Amino acid sequence: MKKNFRSVKATLIMGILLVSLSAALVPTTSAGILFNLEHLVEVNYEDITGIVAPRGEWETITFNLTYKLVYGGLFPNLARLAAIIYAGRPIVVKIVPIESPDWVIASVDQSPQTSIQVDEPSDLQARLSIKVDEDAPAYGGGYVKLRITVPQVGGIGKFETEVDVKFDPGYLPIVQPQFPEGEYKLIGPMDTAVFPIEVINMGNARTRVYFEIVSIKDDWSAIITDEIVLDENEGSKETVWLTIKPPKSFGYHDESAAIYIHYTPEMVEQPDYKGETKPISLLVESRGFSFIGIEIIILPIIIIVVILLILYQFVIKKRLRK
Amino acid sequence: MEIGYNETVYFNVGMMDFETGEFQKVQKVQSFIFSRFMNFEVIEYPDENKYGSWKVLFNPTTIEYKEGSVLKTNVSVTLHAPTEAAHAIQSGILKLGMKVTHAYGSLWFNRDLPFPNSFFWTLYAFIGGWGRYSGTVDEGIREVEVLLKIKPYHKVKFSSVPYMFFRPDEIVSIPITVQNLGNYNDTFGFRVVTNKDDVKIADPISITLSPGEIKDTYLGVYFPPSFLDYGTRHDIKIQAYSIDQPNVTIAERTVYLETKGIYFSEMSSLGIIILIFIVLVIVLFLIFRRKHIMDNICVKPDKPWDIPEEEKYLKKLKQRDKQKYNEVLEIMEDEYKSALLWYEYYVKSIIQPKPVKKEKIKEVKKEKPKKKEKFLFKKEKKPSKKKEKEEIKIIEVPIIEKEKVLVDRKARAEKIMKEQTLLRIRRDQENQRRKLKKLSSQEGG
Numbered sequence: 180m181k182k183n184f185r186s187v188k189a190t191l192i193m194g195i196l197l198v199s200l201s202a203a204l205v206p207t208t209s210a211g212i213l214f215n216l217e218h219l220v221e222v223n224y225e226d227i228t229g230i231v232a233p234r235g236e237w238e239t240i241t242f243n244l245t246y247k248l249v250y251g252g253l254f255p256n257l258a259r260l261a262a263i264i265y266a267g268r269p270i271v272v273k274i275v276p277i278e279s280p281d282w283v284i285a286s287v288d289q290s291p292q293t294s295i296q297v298d299e300p301s302d303l304q305a306r307l308s309i310k311v312d313e314d315a316p317a318y319g320g321g322y323v324k325l326r327i328t329v330p331q332v333g334g335i336g337k338f339e340t341e342v343d344v345k346f347d348p349g350y351l352p353i354v355q356p357q358f359p360e361g362e363y364k365l366i367g368p369m370d371t372a373v374f375p376i377e378v379i380n381m382g383n384a385r386t387r388v389y390f391e392i393v394s395i396k397d398d399w400s401a402i403i404t405d406e407i408v409l410d411e412n413e414g415s416k417e418t419v420w421l422t423i424k425p426p427k428s429f430g431y432h433d434e435s436a437a438i439y440i441h442y443t444p445e446m447v448e449q450p451d452y453k454g455e456t457k458p459i460s461l462l463v464e465s466r467g468f469s470f471i472g473i474e475i476i477i478l479p480i481i482i483i484v485v486i487l488l489i490l491y492q493f494v495i496k497k498r499l500r501k
Numbered sequence: 502m503e504i505g506y507n508e509t510v511y512f513n514v515g516m517m518d519f520e521t522g523e524f525q526k527v528q529k530v531q532s533f534i535f536s537r538f539m540n541f542e543v544i545e546y547p548d549e550n551k552y553g554s555w556k557v558l559f560n561p562t563t564i565e566y567k568e569g570s571v572l573k574t575n576v577s578v579t580l581h582a583p584t585e586a587a588h589a590i591q592s593g594i595l596k597l598g599m600k601v602t603h604a605y606g607s608l609w610f611n612r613d614l615p616f617p618n619s620f621f622w623t624l625y626a627f628i629g630g631w632g633r634y635s636g637t638v639d640e641g642i643r644e645v646e647v648l649l650k651i652k653p654y655h656k657v658k659f660s661s662v663p664y665m666f667f668r669p670d671e672i673v674s675i676p677i678t679v680q681n682l683g684n685y686n687d688t689f690g691f692r693v694v695t696n697k698d699d700v701k702i703a704d705p706i707s708i709t710l711s712p713g714e715i716k717d718t719y720l721g722v723y724f725p726p727s728f729l730d731y732g733t734r735h736d737i738k739i740q741a742y743s744i745d746q747p748n749v750t751i752a753e754r755t756v757y758l759e760t761k762g763i764y765f766s767e768m769s770s771l772g773i774i775i776l777i778f779i780v781l782v783i784v785l786f787l788i789f790r791r792k793h794i795m796d797n798i799c800v801k802p803d804k805p806w807d808i809p810e811e812e813k814y815l816k817k818l819k820q821r822d823k824q825k826y827n828e829v830l831e832i833m834e835d836e837y838k839s840a841l842l843w844y845e846y847y848v849k850s851i852i853q854p855k856p857v858k859k860e861k862i863k864e865v866k867k868e869k870p871k872k873k874e875k876f877l878f879k880k881e882k883k884p885s886k887k888k889e890k891e892e893i894k895i896i897e898v899p900i901i902e903k904e905k906v907l908v909d910r911k912a913r914a915e916k917i918m919k920e921q922t923l924l925r926i927r928r929d930q931e932n933q934r935r936k937l938k939k940l941s942s943q944e945g946g
Contacts, residue, residue: 215636219604221538223563249535249604251636258636318581320553338638343542345556369731371759373664385584402757408658411584422664422757427731448507448582471731488787495794
């Protein structure tokens with residue numbers, strides 16, 4: 180009886196030991212005692228140092244990947260042997276964009292493929308293409324978060340990592356001038372023509388717009404608001420005032436003049452980034468009689484008239500005496 | 502460290518060797534390490550980078566643990582001004598992460614250690630349990646916090662001011678809209694620059710704005726009085742500055758204004774009134790003078806219906822016979838018109854007399870005496886008459902004397918008066934005749 184109990188006890192203990200040992204020794208995805216095998220991918224890339232132009236071409240970033248099969252264990256040779264078993268098996272290094280702003284379109288050309296090599300790292304390449312919408316805020320901190328995954332293969336554990344690719348969207352210098360009161364005015368020579376010009380920001384950054392009068396007819400004078408600042412919000416607008424004065428010398432006038440203006444957008448935060456200078460032309464016609472300067476002649480006229488009247492009286496008197 | 506809008510700061514981040522105080526340099530790669538490398542990433546931005554204002558770059562992004570490699574990377578942190586001024590970026594902590602990836606070889610044995618250390622390593626690998634991580638990949642992140650102090654950004658934006666028209670001698674308050682584009686609450690002062698001394702300007706008052714806030718400040722202007730202003734343009738430049746930096750102008754705007762119109766001050770009104778008065782006096786003087794001259798030439802004919810006797814007669818006639826009354830009145834009006842025409846013609850003729858035509862007076866012809874007979878040729882003597890003295894016959898040609906223009910205006914006026922009186926008397930007589938006729942016809946009937 181005692182012997183049987185002892186033998187049962189020994190059997191139980193051995194059994195438990197064996198099960199535990201097997202659980203510890205047999206390689207699984209978690210750390211095992213005998214050996215472990217895992218994928219490893221080392222990622223090298225460079226952030227885009229330049230800018231990505233909105234509505235522009237695709238920008239490409241090249242990822243240099245180094246794939247290695249990591250093995251190790253209590254018996255290194257056993258681990259190596261286990262790795263050799265998997266040698267030659269194809270694997271795919273999946274690269275997937277998982278997060279980016281709404282105005283970014285990101286796509287990976289092709290997930291690179293390789294086969295498992297023991298003690299030989301595999302150099303791979305992948306290309307990430309990025310395109311930016313016109314909504315992208317200029318220098319607004321663009322980024323694409325990528326997840327790089329190598330799935331589990333047999334006893335080789337899964338590998339996963341994330342990388343952030345950063346870039347700056349470029350500046351889109353688009354402003355649209357509008358003329359609520361038209362581009363033509365008819366005024367008198369003693370009047371002043373005032374044109375409001377509404378400027379709308381169609382770009383993606385806070386923009387300063389400079390205005391300059393390029394040419395105007397002689398004797399006409401014009402002034403315009405030097406500069407305005409438009410907020411980044413799409414559709415933000417400001418009004419610029421162009422004022423034109425025609426020649427106003429005494430007499431009748433019937434003349435017209437075309438006024439040419441240039442405007443140049445510029446990013447407020449980065450004054451080096453300017454848009455193209457574009458022209459605006461407006462027409463003003465001056466028609467009518469100008470009384471400016473009449474005070475110079477009217478007083479002498481009055482004096483002359485009075486003198487003539489007095490002389491006339493003397494003449495009449497003289498004739499009557501005759 | 503300190504950073505401002507649109508600025509970039511550079512610094513190094515890596516594994517520090519606390520003994521030397523410098524970044525670690527890999528001396529030797531342990532034999533139990535299969536592979537090891539370090540990546541860098543941003544764990545947390547100061548404001549969660551909601552508006553994309555931060556850009557953090559690492560160079561290099563990955564450092565492999567090789568012999569001689571220095572475990573550090575260059576970090577560049579750029580701060581862009583936010584797209585909306587209200588989303589101001591203020592100081593905060595930038596948390597960077599250094600992600601170290603270990604790929605372990607065989608952790609059970611450490612060939613770098615001599616015996617008996619290597620034996621104890623293996624023993625501890627069993628006891629500690631880390632041996633079972635052989636052949637695995639492990640990632641660990643170490644965090645680095647960088648305190649970033651955002652420099653105050655002083656920026657303000659003026660909205661455009663429309664071209665405005667005013668009258669001379671007017672005081673106006675022009676609203677100027679201002680927005681704070683900076684990143685802190687800021688107080689802005691204003692300076693006014695103008696080259697016109699006659700225009701009096703009150704500088705806009707200082708205002709305090711939070712980031713993105715928009716408010717109006719007011720520019721007070723007094724335009725000088727000017728009697729007649731056809732249109733004078735005034736350029737007024739306003740400069741804004743932060744009270745933290747009073748010598749730095751952060752924004753500028755030129756306001757264009759025009760004065761136009763007539764202004765009557767008390768003095769000029771008085772002057773104008775005096776001038777008008779003088780002109781009126783002269784004109785009245787000339788009118789009355791002319792009238793006086795005209796009256797001296799000839800008195801204007803009276804209106805017949807205003808003469809007292811005629812007036813009385815017309816009154817009675819109107820009561821008696823309306824139709825007759827109208828007829829008589831019409832006759833009187835015609836007569837008056839005719840008298841006026843004559844009067845005007847007469848006065849005109851006096852003022853502008855017609856040139857007098859001088860007619861040649863014919864010469865007086867003398868009859869020539871006869872020639873005496875010559876002695877040799879005797880002729881029969883005719884009975885001689887007693888020769889009378891020959892008379893020089895003067896053939897008189899009638900001299901037409903032109904009527905001389907009467908200079909005596911008084912006499913002429915009297916003559917006209919007489920004529921008018923005669924006319925009136927004749928008219929009365931005519932009326933009486935008519936009355937008598939009527940009476941007689943009535944009696945006869």
